[in-house]
Amino acid sequence: MTQSATLHIALVGFGAIGQALARQLGNDSRLVLTQVVVPPSPSDALQSAAAQLAPQARVLAALDLNPGQRPDLVVECAGHSAVDAHLVPALQAGIPCVMASVGALHDPALLHRLESAASQGNTRVQLVSGAIGAIDALTAARLGGLDEVTYVGRKPPMSWTGTPAEKVCALAKLSSPKVIFRGSARQAAQDFPKNANVAATVSLAGLGLDRTQVELIADPGVTRNVHTVLARGAFGRMELTLENLPLADNPKTSALTVYSLERAVRNAADRIVF
Numbered sequence: 001m002t003q004s005a006t007l008h009i010a011l012v013g014f015g016a017i018g019q020a021l022a023r024q025l026g027n028d029s030r031l032v033l034t035q036v037v038v039p040p041s042p043s044d045a046l047q048s049a050a051a052q053l054a055p056q057a058r059v060l061a062a063l064d065l066n067p068g069q070r071p072d073l074v075v076e077c078a079g080h081s082a083v084d085a086h087l088v089p090a091l092q093a094g095i096p097c098v099m100a101s102v103g104a105l106h107d108p109a110l111l112h113r114l115e116s117a118a119s120q121g122n123t124r125v126q127l128v129s130g131a132i133g134a135i136d137a138l139t140a141a142r143l144g145g146l147d148e149v150t151y152v153g154r155k156p157p158m159s160w161t162g163t164p165a166e167k168v169c170a171l172a173k174l175s176s177p178k179v180i181f182r183g184s185a186r187q188a189a190q191d192f193p194k195n196a197n198v199a200a201t202v203s204l205a206g207l208g209l210d211r212t213q214v215e216l217i218a219d220p221g222v223t224r225n226v227h228t229v230l231a232r233g234a235f236g237r238m239e240l241t242l243e244n245l246p247l248a249d250n251p252k253t254s255a256l257t258v259y260s261l262e263r264a265v266r267n268a269a270d271r272i273v274f
Contacts, residue, residue, distance in 0.1 A: 010035035010071035013078025016249035022053035080104035091117035103189035103200040131254035146233035154226040185212040
């Protein structure tokens with residue numbers, strides 16, 4: 001690909017996804033992490049990880065948007081609350097953003113704030129496809145008319161730890177697949193914020209959060225995160241299944257999420273992109 005000048009990047013969030021992304025970007029001299037935004041009083045372990053993986057970056061509690069310090073691109077991988085706190089002011093300042101926590105957009109007020117901020121700053125926020133594929137086909141199919149879109153997420157039982165699934169069944173004792181949620185994508189994103197970004201992404205690309213149906217399953221028979229999208233409309237019928245390996249440091253997240261973010265960042269530095 002034809003390459004451009006150095007891109008200064010601010011990374012909002014430096015947990016398992018942020019650290020994995022920093023590793024992936026570390027071999028590209030065009031891409032420099034200049035800011036790492038973390039909660040106040042970060043742990044020694046996080047400080048150490050930032051020093052190792054992003055040695056040129058300042059570790060901050062909020063983005064530095066001042067002239068001469070502001071980044072060229074802001075990448076969010078910190079969770080729903082970070083979207084309002086950090087992406088809105090960045091967009092207002094005219095800085096393009098890449099957003100992983102698509103599930104946060106189940107809140108229509110937040111969606112409106114992002115749109116308004118991007119309009120004010122004459123820039124845009126890119127929603128990455130994360131752990132799912134064929135989003136380009138789904139958005140194209142939407143133009144012709146979609147009749148039905150369903151997303152099914154199937155993960156090992158313990159990947160649902162810390163979610164409402166614990167009230168549905170004893171995850172550690174499951175011996176067969178158990179449906180832990182069935183409903184709209186909006187409700188899935190609201191109830192499972194750390195697990196249902198894919199559902200929100202599929203819905204926003206297709207029929208919307210209220211018309212997209214979601215089924216989440218705890219399955220002791222799988223060792224990977226399995227995502228299936230079924231769509232039907234004027235274009236015909238589509239069925240896509242991905243079996244993703246989980247991120248080593250966070251089983252709730254597919255490793256493909258990191259590569260999706262990496263692709264978005266590299267695309268921002270390239271002149272010809274897919």
